[in-house]
Amino acid sequence: MVLLGQAPQYTSHRGPSRRNLLIALAVGLAVCLGIGAVAVSAFNDKPLFHDDVAYEGGYVVALAGMKADPTGKTQGFLKSGGCEQWRRDQGGPKAAAAPERWLQGCRDAADDGDCRDGQAVAKPRGSAGIRGLVCDSKKGARAPVAGQ
Numbered sequence: 001m002v003l004l005g006q007a008p009q010y011t012s013h014r015g016p017s018r019r020n021l022l023i024a025l026a027v028g029l030a031v032c033l034g035i036g037a038v039a040v041s042a043f044n045d046k047p048l049f050h051d052d053v054a055y056e057g058g059y060v061v062a063l064a065g066m067k068a069d070p071t072g073k074t075q076g077f078l079k080s081g082g083c084e085q086w087r088r089d090q091g092g093p094k095a096a097a098a099p100e101r102w103l104q105g106c107r108d109a110a111d112d113g114d115c116r117d118g119q120a121v122a123k124p125r126g127s128a129g130i131r132g133l134v135c136d137s138k139k140g141a142r143a144p145v146a147g148q
Helices: 018-043 050-068 074-090 092-097 099-112
Strands: none
Touching: 050 074, 050 092, 050 099, 074 099, 092 099
16 A cells, blocks of 8 residues: 555565574585485495496497498307407496396397398498498388389
8 A cells, every 4th residue: 555645665574694594504405415425325336227228238239239240240249159258348337237137138139130030231331331230121111012
């Protein structure tokens, strides 16, 4: 409500004292640091989803190795024990966290590769001469239309 003829009066509300504000900030910081310390001590060696990360690491390494091999012999190498050698040589921290899951991912990639029974090795494509897929695949190919 505005009273005519009177000047407005400005009032300020006092906040907490500096001492109380600093105490509250210190307590909040201590709680955050405590929660962080507990989380680090519980999960320092292995991340939360280390099994999934290790599996995907093995799968990706095997697929990349098969794609980069123009001869197509990497898949047979991986199936005959090459995954264990690759885990030692290039597995890294993902393989160290869960070695069996890394090996399972590598073996699955070797089994799931695009080289299936009766398919020939794909011809090199692109300027680098690296195959786009491990082996020739009929994926995405159009079926011939009758009468054309």
